Amino acid sequence: MASDAARAVGVDIGGTGIKAGIVDLERGELISDRVKVATPEGAHPPDVLAAVTEVLSTLGVADDQSVPLGVAFPAIVKNGRTLSAANVSDDWIDFEAEKFFEDGLGRDIHFANDADVAGVAEVRYGAAKDQAGLTILTTLGTGIGSALLYNGVLVPNSELGHVQRARHGKDAEAYAAYSAMERHELTWEQWAKRLQWYYGHIEFLFSPDLFVVGGGVSKHADKFLHLLELKTPIVPAVHRNNAGIIGAAALAGRPTA
Ligand code: BGC
Secondary structure (H helix, E strand, C coil), X not given: CCCHHHEEEEEEECCCEEEEEEEECCCCEECCCCEEEECCCCCCHHHHHHHHHHHHHHHCCCCCCCXXXXXXXXXXXXXXXXXXXXXXXXXHCCECHHHHHHHHHCCCCEEEEHHHHHHHXXXXXXXXXXXXXXXXXXXXXXXXXXXXXXXXXXXXXXXXHHCEECCCCEEHHHHHCHHHHHHCCCCHHHHHHHHHHHHHHHHHHHXXXXXXXXXXXXXHHHHHHHHCCCCCCEEECCCHHHHHHHHHHHHHHCCCC
16 A cells, blocks of 8 residues: 555545545555445535535545545636536535635645546546647536646636537537436437537637546447547546546645646
8 A cells, every 4th residue: 555645535526426535646546445425415515515524434534634635526616716506506606615625624625626637637647648739638427527738737627518509508518418418318329429519619629639538427438439520539538437536636645747
């Protein structure tokens, strides 16, 4: 097992589940079980805090201040404040979320957007390692999250799940997230058509060098990635749905690249 200095805890708060684990920061791998609870109905701050406390207790680190703790959240995070709330309670809009968690947990945390931390995990330990130019990581889950990484450096809070579908006036994530596939009981082929529109549009806007696809559905990448026709290479996140936990921990252990 790695020494304490090379370990950190990551908590990945999502619209549907809250996941956590202890991470070896040298290898970028989980060295504990992956603990998961459902995101509380409505995702109000006190309930989310209670759920985070629960996963930390299950991991046995609730009272251990010696290991850095990173918490990732599905909203714009600027200077510790959450500025949006797409799949969580509106209480998080313009809310001192980092301080709220630090007060509630009685310890320091490193707090960031969930897709951004997944991007950091893939740059440090995964599919975007040593990738030159622009990598765009997207998480396909309850919503669509995005991380922009230029020559390995994160440009935070890109929020590309909220690009608008012209003529429909709706967010891309309402149409193309994995939750849309589930909600409309789409086949992989039907969903891939929506993803084709989405990634084609993002490709046109940014001309990236690499797309990385994260989120829970990335473990089924073989079912849909080959159906997409893009100029840009598109690969699954090496750390699949653990990228958020690993990246949250990695940023807590070493905040800058
Ligand atoms: C939120 C993003 C988040 C993404 C994935 C979106 O609805 O606006 O901040 O990264 O969902 O959870």
